[in-house]
Amino acid sequence: MGTPTPPPSAAKIRRTSSSGGSGSIILEKYQLGRLLGRGSFAKVYLARLLDNPSAPEVAIKVIDKAATVDAAMEPRIVREVSAMRRLHHHSNILTLHEVMATKTKIYLVMELAPGGELFAKLARSRRFSESTARRYFHQLISALRFCHQNGVFHRDIKPQNLLLDQNGLLKITDFGLSALSEQKIDGLVRTACGTPAYTAPEVISRKGYDAEKADAWSCGVLLYVFLVGSLPFDDGNLSNMYRAMHRRAFEFPDFVSKSAKIVIYRLLDPNPNTRLSLDELIKLSWFKKSFSQENLRSQGSDENPTGSEFLDSKQFKFMPRVNAFDLISMSSGLDLSGLFEEETTSSKEIRFTSKMEVAEIEEKVSKAGLEFQYRVERRKGGAMRLVKGRAVVVVEIWGVAPELWLVELRLVDGAAELGESQWGELRLGIGAIMAQ
Incomplete structure (x- = not known):
């Protein structure tokens, strides 16, 4: 749209x-x-x-x-x-x-997604053919990997949260239960949420969990539902259902191919440490079968390729002119204005506004990065990153008003390696160079 x-x-x-x-x-x-x-x-x-x-x-x-x-x-x-x-x-x-x-x-x-919920289409079909299931699954994994790369973990993947546009392209929606990277403690998320039949067993524990691996589990449940037409774990007694998850107590009908069974079985591993990750998933032969850039490309736009996310797990998108949110002060209750404050709400984010041209902003951010021994990378589509060892800082520039840009630098990987002092140096260095 x-x-x-x-x-x-x-x-x-x-x-x-x-x-x-x-x-x-x-x-x-x-x-x-x-x-x-x-x-x-x-x-x-x-x-x-x-x-x-x-x-x-x-x-x-x-x-x-x-x-x-x-x-x-x-x-x-x-x-x-x-x-x-x-x-x-x-x-x-x-x-x-x-x-x-x-x-x-x-x-x-x-x-607007006029095609409605994928759940409704699945209910009409009872189950999808393997080629149809794989086509939707490709799009789902592309979107989820993009979410994870940008520090968002959905945590409520299910057919009801997947919509279809007028061309039948899948659209993930409902991020109300999502977790953001800055909410992690020691790299783990600690809040329990989601729909029980689709939620990884470790999520209900009172311990921290890997949100990426939790989303991978939900993908395994969804692929099973696509191919079989029913849930792998479905019990009104939640204790019984989670015991079944830990035992992998589910069966495959004969019509599910052996390679698809392997994918689902590895995604539905109750041990998140050995569970198949999404980066590992895209390398499997079943996933790559019939894969093409064309059937994953945004229809009607050459600026929105989606297939390339499978080829490069570190890819980040960059769109310099986007519709900014018209954030209006509210008289009481919810206040969203803090989302665009110049002072960041996270110790691993730097935000500021500038009236400079985008090229000049990029040049100054690059200069600051190089000064502090970061490697400046340009990715496909114009994405910009600062890299030092395992530390990866994504640079995004958003148009928020005519001739006014919001610049955001966000640490998405390597937080343990990049200490507070180095992050503070980068913040001060960017501030000094932008003021020149």
Whole structure:
């Protein structure tokens, strides 16, 4: 789907007293259409831009702020926005275009996926052929590896959270239960969440776990569901179900190929230390069979290749002109403005704004990196990274207003190797060079 026109400045937007239902005008910018779905604290509507009726329609999630307070949903919404902000422009991840708010409502403006849930298609088919399952699985793994490379761990992968666009391309959605890399303690995530039948057994323990390996387990469950049409572990008694997971007590029908069984069996390893990782998965013959760049490429755009993620586990995307979120101050409750503060909320992130040209910003960041013995790398698509030993710092530049850029440097690997003193030196060095 295309991207709506850039939002007007917050100063030009007047708040609306609309109830937020079908037919409502949202902040003089969008008109809501028919209801697409509803949850306990939100409704999703079809919507169109008022000043550009020919622009692609979008989906707007309307969240009742009072309900989020009652349901303690504020952290989930912040996580969802923060995660999706990092994941722009991968063709298998649903795009969040912007965030708006009134005194009583929050509006998440998202890409429309008119194909609906993959779950519905699976229910109609009962199960997928191996070639169809592999095609969707390719797209899922491409998107998840991109998430992991950008410090986002989904933790709730299931058919209901996979949508289809108008061309049948898979889109991951619902990052409300995701974890971010800065939430790790000693490299591990410690919060339990997810849908039990799809959740790795170590997640429910009170110990830390590897979130990448937890997502890999969910992929194994999903591939089984794709091919068999039922869950490998399904018991109303959760204790019994998790005992079955630890024993790998599931069976394969005869029609599942031997190579597919091996993939699933290795993904559903109850020991996360020996479980197949996604980087290992893409090297297996079953996964690579019938693989082509063409069937994974974003349809209608040459700027969004998705197949190359399988070839390079260190690839990061870089899109210099993207729709920034229109973050509006809220009168009470949820406040998303901190997502774009100049002072970073994480000790392993550096954020600042600049009115320089993108090329000049890149040149100055490169100069600072070289001064502190980082290797400057340019990746396919224009991605920029600073590398020192195992430490990898991703550089992203976002357009947040005309002639204003948000620059973010994020440590995504090698935190143990890069101490606080070296990180502080890099921060100060960049500040000094940018001021020149």
